[in-house]
Amino acid sequence: MTQRMSLKDAAGITPARNQGPKCSVGSAIEEMDAEDRAQLDDWLAMPLKDMAHSRLTRILRTAGFKVGADAVARHRNGGCACRND
Ligand SMILES: [Zn+2]
Numbered sequence: 001m002t003q004r005m006s007l008k009d010a011a012g013i014t015p016a017r018n019q020g021p022k023c024s025v026g027s028a029i030e031e032m033d034a035e036d037r038a039q040l041d042d043w044l045a046m047p048l049k050d051m052a053h054s055r056l057t058r059i060l061r062t063a064g065f066k067v068g069a070d071a072v073a074r075h076r077n078g079g080c081a082c083r084n085d
Pocket residue numbers: 022023024025026074075080081082083
């Protein structure tokens with residue numbers, strides 16, 4: 001049987017929020033000018049039915065940013081390291 005720590009021990013050493021570098025979406029935002037940032041903020045805040053992750057991903061990729069749909073979804077849901085920075 002493989003030795004592993006208990007979930008309680010894991011919880012004790014796991015940061016409350018994600019740490020590390022920003023995700024690819026956060027990195028893209030850092031490269032944007034104010035106008036693009038404002039536009040992206042608007043889109044990120046839109047309901048999924050009006051701006052799906054996949055469409056937003058394609059727009060960003062068309063504009064030259066290397067982002068994946070997973071990263072867009074995670075960033076939008078606050079599951080990435082950009083949150084609360
Ligand atoms: Zn992010």
